[in-house]
Amino acid sequence: xxxxxxxxxxxxxxxxxxxxxxxxxxxxxxxxxxxxxxxxxxxxxxxxxxxxxxxxxxxxxxxxxxxxxxxxxxxxxxxxxxxxxxxxxxxxxxxxxxxxxxxxxxxxxxxxxxxxxxxxxxxxxxxxxxxxxxxxxxxxxxxxxxxxxxxxxxxxxxxxxxxxxxxxxxxxxxxxxxxxxxxxxxxxxxxxxxxxxxxxxxxxxxxxxxxxxxxxxxxxxxxxxxxxxxxxxxxxxxxxxxxxxxxxxxxxxxxxxxxxxxxxxxxxxxxxxxxxxxxxxxxxxxxxxxxxxxxxxxxxxxxxxxxxxxxxxxxxxxxxxxxxxxxxxxxxxxxxxxxxxxxxxxxxxxxxxxxxxxxxxxxxxxxxxxxxxxxxxxxxxxxxxxxxxxxxxxxxxxxxxxxxxxxxxxxxxxxxxxxxxxxxxxxxxxxxxxxxxxxxxxxxxxxxxxxxxxxxxxxxxxxxxxxxxxxxxxxxxxxxxxxxxxxxxxxxxxxxx
Amino acid sequence: xxxxxxxxxxxxxxxxxxxxxxxxxxxxxxxxxxxxxxxxxxxxxxxxxxxxxxxxxxxxxxxxxxxxxxxxxxxxxxxxxxxxxxxxxxxxxxxxxxxxxxxxxxxxxxxxxxxxxxxxxxxxxxxxxxxxxxxxxxxxxxxxxxxxxxxxxxxxxxxxxxxxxxxxxxxxxxxxxxxxxxxxxxxxxxxxxxxxxxxxxxxxxxxxxxxxxxxxxxxxxxxxxxxxxxxxxxxxxxxxxxxxxxxxxxxxxxxxxxxxxxxxxxxxxxxxxxxxxxxxxxxxxxxxxxxxxxxxxxxxxxxxxxxxxxxxxxxxxxxxxxxxxxxxxxxxxxxxxxxxxxxxxxxxxxxxxxxxxxxxxxxxxxxxxxxxxxxxxxxxxxxxxxxxxxxxxxxxxxxxxxxxxxxxxxxxxxxxxxxxxxxxxxxxxxxxxxxxxxxxxxxxxxxxxxxxxxxxxxxxxxxxxxxxxxxxxxxxxxxxxxxxxxxxxxxxxxxxx
Numbered sequence: 001x002x003x004x005x006x007x008x009x010x011x012x013x014x015x016x017x018x019x020x021x022x023x024x025x026x027x028x029x030x031x032x033x034x035x036x037x038x039x040x041x042x043x044x045x046x047x048x049x050x051x052x053x054x055x056x057x058x059x060x061x062x063x064x065x066x067x068x069x070x071x072x073x074x075x076x077x078x079x080x081x082x083x084x085x086x087x088x089x090x091x092x093x094x095x096x097x098x099x100x101x102x103x104x105x106x107x108x109x110x111x112x113x114x115x116x117x118x119x120x121x122x123x124x125x126x127x128x129x130x131x132x133x134x135x136x137x138x139x140x141x142x143x144x145x146x147x148x149x150x151x152x153x154x155x156x157x158x159x160x161x162x163x164x165x166x167x168x169x170x171x172x173x174x175x176x177x178x179x180x181x182x183x184x185x186x187x188x189x190x191x192x193x194x195x196x197x198x199x200x201x202x203x204x205x206x207x208x209x210x211x212x213x214x215x216x217x218x219x220x221x222x223x224x225x226x227x228x229x230x231x232x233x234x235x236x237x238x239x240x241x242x243x244x245x246x247x248x249x250x251x252x253x254x255x256x257x258x259x260x261x262x263x264x265x266x267x268x269x270x271x272x273x274x275x276x277x278x279x280x281x282x283x284x285x286x287x288x289x290x291x292x293x294x295x296x297x298x299x300x301x302x303x304x305x306x307x308x309x310x311x312x313x314x315x316x317x318x319x320x321x322x323x324x325x326x327x328x329x330x331x332x333x334x335x336x337x338x339x340x341x342x343x344x345x346x347x348x349x350x351x352x353x354x355x356x357x358x359x360x361x362x363x364x365x366x367x368x369x370x371x372x373x374x375x376x377x378x379x380x381x382x383x384x385x386x387x388x389x390x391x392x393x394x395x396x397x398x399x400x401x402x403x404x405x406x407x408x409x410x411x412x413x414x415x416x417x418x419x420x421x422x423x424x425x426x427x428x429x430x431x432x433x434x435x436x437x438x439x440x441x442x443x444x445x446x447x448x449x450x451x452x453x454x455x456x457x458x459x460x461x462x463x464x465x466x467x468x469x470x471x472x473x474x475x476x477x478x479x480x481x482x483x484x485x486x487x488x489x490x491x492x493x494x495x496x497x
Numbered sequence: 498x499x500x501x502x503x504x505x506x507x508x509x510x511x512x513x514x515x516x517x518x519x520x521x522x523x524x525x526x527x528x529x530x531x532x533x534x535x536x537x538x539x540x541x542x543x544x545x546x547x548x549x550x551x552x553x554x555x556x557x558x559x560x561x562x563x564x565x566x567x568x569x570x571x572x573x574x575x576x577x578x579x580x581x582x583x584x585x586x587x588x589x590x591x592x593x594x595x596x597x598x599x600x601x602x603x604x605x606x607x608x609x610x611x612x613x614x615x616x617x618x619x620x621x622x623x624x625x626x627x628x629x630x631x632x633x634x635x636x637x638x639x640x641x642x643x644x645x646x647x648x649x650x651x652x653x654x655x656x657x658x659x660x661x662x663x664x665x666x667x668x669x670x671x672x673x674x675x676x677x678x679x680x681x682x683x684x685x686x687x688x689x690x691x692x693x694x695x696x697x698x699x700x701x702x703x704x705x706x707x708x709x710x711x712x713x714x715x716x717x718x719x720x721x722x723x724x725x726x727x728x729x730x731x732x733x734x735x736x737x738x739x740x741x742x743x744x745x746x747x748x749x750x751x752x753x754x755x756x757x758x759x760x761x762x763x764x765x766x767x768x769x770x771x772x773x774x775x776x777x778x779x780x781x782x783x784x785x786x787x788x789x790x791x792x793x794x795x796x797x798x799x800x801x802x803x804x805x806x807x808x809x810x811x812x813x814x815x816x817x818x819x820x821x822x823x824x825x826x827x828x829x830x831x832x833x834x835x836x837x838x839x840x841x842x843x844x845x846x847x848x849x850x851x852x853x854x855x856x857x858x859x860x861x862x863x864x865x866x867x868x869x870x871x872x873x874x875x876x877x878x879x880x881x882x883x884x885x886x887x888x889x890x891x892x893x894x895x896x897x898x899x900x901x902x903x904x905x906x907x908x909x910x911x912x913x914x915x916x917x918x919x920x921x922x923x924x925x926x927x928x929x930x931x932x933x934x935x936x937x938x939x940x941x942x943x944x945x946x947x948x949x950x951x952x953x954x955x956x957x958x959x960x961x962x963x964x965x966x967x968x969x970x971x972x973x974x975x976x977x978x979x980x981x982x983x984x985x986x987x988x989x990x991x992x993x994x
Contacts, residue, residue, distance in 0.1 A: 116856045117854050161700075174703070188943050191941070192947075195919055197669075198660070199939075200921065200932070201928070201939075201940065201948050201966060202707070202708055202948045203706070203707055204951065207699045207701060207703060250613075302793060302795050355693045422691070423693045424695055425697055427694075430697070443688075449685075449687075456954065
């Protein structure tokens with residue numbers, strides 16, 4: 001169906017081509033692409049199943065390119081989608097057919113480094129890892145570390161509220177973004193947040209982070225930096241049962257220990273990682289935990305012993321402690337390669353992203369097993385165990401008729417488990433195109449209406465990344481309570497004081 | 498001027514009295530007050546300079562009382578203000594004349610305690626300290642601790658995004674509220690957030706926390722709990738200069754130590770506290786720091802020594818370490834009583850609340866001194882030094898003509914210093930009525946317009962706590978970009994997938 005659409009739209013409509021001409025005049029012809037062969041590159045993001053060719057691609061080089069592009073889109077009533085590195089896994093940066101795709105990768109300047117206040121301001125195309133690299137000479141780092149951190153951009157992280165292995169201790173992107181300059185869908189430039197810890201008025205920055213491009217385009221981001229911890233220690237623990245591994249996770253948290261990361265992989269994920277990167281994980285393990293502690297040396301040492309004791313009480317059969325950076329890197333290589341590694345043991349795979357209360361891990365993992373068996377599919381589990389963020393990898397063979405659909409259905413059934421357990425349909429990958437139909441299971445109609453109020457307030461014409469996140473296409477004029485000018489007297493008491 | 502208003506409005510208008518009758522039928526006559534002598538109690542909150550008598554007071558006892566009241570207000574087009582314990586310092590709970598005041602103090606049930614997931618769900622009238630008390634048997638606590646924690650309510654904390662001495666390490670209310678049930682200004686009940694660490698869609702909970710009652714009324718709050726730290730150690734350090742005390746604060750943070758609290762008081766604040774509670778602070782100190790560390794015992798012990806060394810390097814002339822809970826309580830008594838204590842040494846005082854980057858403390862404190870001298874007023878400084886949250890207490894004699902105005906002007910001049918330094922006009926007390934005129938200094942017109950977009954989306958008729966937070970009364974219909982039904986085609990791609 002998607003392929004058909006692309007075939008029909010080899011060339012943008014005359015209306016969009018006319019906008020392209022105005023864009024060329026406004027920001028320079030070299031930054032505006034309309035040649036179908038050039039546009040192909042931008043058809044999809046990391047969720048490759050969804051492909052749509054845009055009408056125009058803008059390669060923005062400075063903030064004003066974004067402002068002018070958004071303004072011209074608003075005038076023409078043509079939708080736009082912002083794109084960072086294109087590594088997102090939920091289709092959030094899939095273009096709108098015949099619309100404009102604003103590519104932000106060339107906006108990659110570091111604008112300000114303020115080690116005294118532990119802040120850095122960067123353009124949205126700056127790569128996640130580049131922030132930590134620029135902070136390193138001052139002994140500081142940027143905490144959120146998605147597995148894609150070598151390629152994903154800060155702007156994309158802001159759109160998706162990205163997490164990473166270390167968000168158990170350090171929190172998500174929203175906990176590290178202090179301020180942002182944003183181009184609203186009408187082209188107005190506003191500043192949300194700032195460098196002070198608290199601000200009056202509505203915390204719109206918090207609502208903007210994770211809004212998946214539906215409220216505007218970010219053009220600069222001020223992040224807070226953490227001090228690089230004095231000590232880091234990593235251990236790899238093997239268990240003969242998934243339940244024991246999950247129980248150890250709960251025991252560690254219950255003991256008041258907050259590791260920087262607790263990652264879990266089951267036997268099938270271990271098998272895949274072993275085939276791909278020879279990480280030499282404990283043989284015969286039903287599950288492994290990668291546990292990393294950081295902080296003052298004396299604290300890490302004491303807590304590390306405590307964690308080891310807790311794991312042994314849950315029948316851990318092998319515990320390895322990284323003796324140097326090389327061993328530590330090897331332990332992480334198995335975990336970080338797991339998604340790609342699954343490609344070694346299956347023709348195709350589909351990764352899901354759901355959240356459950358940590359205390360229900362063993363039970364939900366058993367339920368996933370049961371669902372997988374019923375669907376006659378294999379599921380490899382790799383996840384951020386400490387905060388209950390599951391990443392089931394569903395293995396299938398796309399050459400088998402119906403297998404793709406069966407994998408998708410299993411993925412959605414797993415999300416239903418997450419919702420029923422009081423969790424969430426996404427931990428860090430976002431809703432995008434992929435999971436918008438699930439929003440109606442996660443939220444009541446009133447809850448979704450309330451989000452729609454904000455969407456319509458920022459973007460009444462629905463031009464910013466339309467067709468993402470929300471399940472039901474809806475006219476903003478349809479929302480209840482909208483007023484036309486002059487009918488709503490404001491009973492403010494301003495004049496009394 | 499305010500007094501005149503009250504005199505004129507001894508009795509509510511017929512329209513509001515008619516609403517009161519409908520309220521009596523809907524929720525029970527005993528919960529609806531209209532007798533002027535009963536209404537007097539509710540004329541002001543902790544900012545006693547602003548007094549307005551409401552038309553009706555509703556003493557809600559359950560959630561549905563709030564829902565019905567808000568719905569009837571919406572139908573009648575009569576504004577409402579929610580009130581918790583009334584301890585706010587910026588006038589956020591000052592009633593609207595002839596409007597409805599919804600008092601939430603009777604909604605004080607603890608609805609759910611979930612120690613395994615470290616969550617508690619409470620009604621908005623529950624007292625802040627009661628949450629920690631209910632969590633204590635499980636070794637858990639609620640971290641945000643305003644000085645008013647023995648009387649202030651969780652609902653009020655949510656409205657103001659309250660902080661406290663320990664928010665340096667633990668963050669503000671927004672960092673501890675996981676979910677809320679909210680009655681929107683049209684009476685619809687929605688759920689924001691939830692107990693999972695991450696949720697899809699817009700983070701409207703983050704925007705709601707700190708919205709000072711302008712987006713709706715909270716009827717239940719799910720908070721996260723922290724584990725009570727293994728060890729707590731408190732020290733009191735005396736300095737001969739404010740600059741040395743401020744320098745020590747910066748040195749501690751720069752060393753990568755994150756104390757639970759770093760509080761600072763200057764000589765005048767110490768003098769007041771001494772007169773009030775005989776806290777026996779070091780004699781002759783130009784400034785004292787109260788520094789508290791918590792965490793694993795071994796970490797606290799090591800960092801405590803480090804802090805002592807840093808203070809001595811900045812010429813601390815006396816360091817006392819609390820040997821037991823009683824000594825610790827005495828150290829805190831001086832700090833926590835400081836606001837009230839100033840009443841001992843001055844006929845009147847006015848407390849401000851501003852934020853500056855921590856690194857600029859010595860410089861800004863000198864600027865405040867200069868401003869005070871020019872205004873011929875004394876200023877006692879008491880503040881959360883670790884996060885740069887100043888609480889200057891301006892001493893004046895309200896019997897002297899013009900003195901009240903001079904104190905107010907000095908307070909606002911101090912806020913200008915905060916803004917110029919890249920800080921904020923409020924750290925934790927909110928904008929309310931008091932500081933709404935300052936919002937235009939803190940924010941650009943475009944930034945304020947963007948907040949107004951959200952306000953109008955939630956509350957197009959301006960019924961929820963009108964006249965607070967925003968400087969300029971404005972009709973929602975005036976906002977740019979508003980559309981009437983049917984004019985805005987939504988170019989969603991929903992049908993493609």
